[in-house]
Amino acid sequence: MSAPLLEVEDLHAWYGEAHVLHGMRFAVREGEVVTLLGRNGAGKTTTLKAILGIVPRRTGSIRFRGRELVGLPPHRIARLGIAWCPEERGILASLTVLENLLLPPVVADGGLSLEAIFELFPNLRERLSSQGTKLSGGEQQMLAIARILRTGARLLLLDEPTEGLAPVIVQQIGRTIRRLKEAGFTILLVEQNFRFAARIADRHYIVEHGRVVDEIAAAEIGPGQERLVAYLAV
């Protein structure tokens, strides 16, 4: 088996005095879709932010293609080919849809063309000159995913892309993620909706209190499902 694309070891992170991550440990191989599942406040979003270097303090090791990320400033990390779709989507109100789409700089060859993006998300083509935040919630989510596909980044960090969206939109996002996997993207997905995650991911890591407590492969999702439900039940 090839060396992991992303390898996280003994990752700790703090917001001021609050110690949020307590030794996260997991790996993502090239071309995989891997989820971090867990309850609210378990540290899933913080894990993504720690990979990106936008938490106030982090220690431990995060290696991307063998390169250590702890210690690098956030803009250098992004330039290595890691793109982020934040939970709150991060659509900018002072930019049009087209400007939002063109905002992230291209960091590598092989990004999707605008044509290919409009094929994935036909709704966006009609709305290019609208203010970014005038789009519906579903369209904003599509825009947030679309704009990181242009950049050539091959590792996508998606934070709860289905949160608060209608079932038909959730299905469309599920189809999109499967197509991105077929196109060779590696995806680290944070989810609370495990039914959604179960249909698209290769492996699941269960996160509790800032550390990984279990790993469930998609193949064991039948027998593993009870374990999952037990972890996620409130």
Next chain:
Amino acid sequence: MTELFGVPAPALFGQLLLGLINGAFYAILSLGLAVIFGLLNIINFTHGAQYMMGAFTAWMLLNWAGLGYWWALLLAPLLVGITGILIERLLLARLAGLDHLYGLLLTFGLALVIQGIFRNEFGSTGLPYAIPPELRGGQNLGFMFLPNYRAWVVVVSLAVCLATWLVIEKTRLGSYLRAATENPTLVQAMGIDVPKMVTLTYGFGVALAAFAGVLAAPIYQVSPLMGADLIIVVFAVVVIGGMGSILGSIVTGFGLGVIEGLTKVFWPQASSTVIFVIMAIVLLLRPAGLFGRAS
């Protein structure tokens, strides 16, 4: 003599022109403040001192290096902008994430220090700076006499303001700036070096102030406190236009200059307070300013 609204036409147009000139300085200065406030979240109280430094740099270039007005128009913003970059790197960058009050205290203190140094070196009386030969004289428009230099100030200020607005609203660099103003963390996580952008933006805002200072030198003379007097009005302009609004600062700057000029014609006693009265009314009716977005 022709009269308009019971006022001799030359007096009316004369004050209107004076209003436009003042408005031009209000616009350039409040534009710089708006750009800086937008990205750095700092109210740059050093702005008036940096405007004064622009005028003094023009004077020093002329008297110490023999470089005239046109060189000063290019070099003074560059040199003063570099001092701005140093201030941002060495001092302001350390205040990121702290309360507004710290930035206010630091920049206000810096203004006092800078003004004190210049007063110590050059005294409080103004130093003369001649209008460049190319822009001496004026045009008789029939209804009034238009000095060439004043026409130049209005036109070039308008051009600089419009160019800045175009860059911010219509270019890729401008979209980075707007995005970073709204959500710096996200923009940095996309691979844009936001700290460097913050430094350069402060340098640019300061350079704009210095540019206004060079423009002002032949009109108002060069004196250490020239910015301290002006900046109070400019802050009122910024509040009326809406903190951080680019278009707001340009339109309000010119508009209030004209209103101030007209007040001098019709009710001279009120001319020095009219802007503050307008500020009070705007704050009552639209606390975010005329062009501001309520946050």
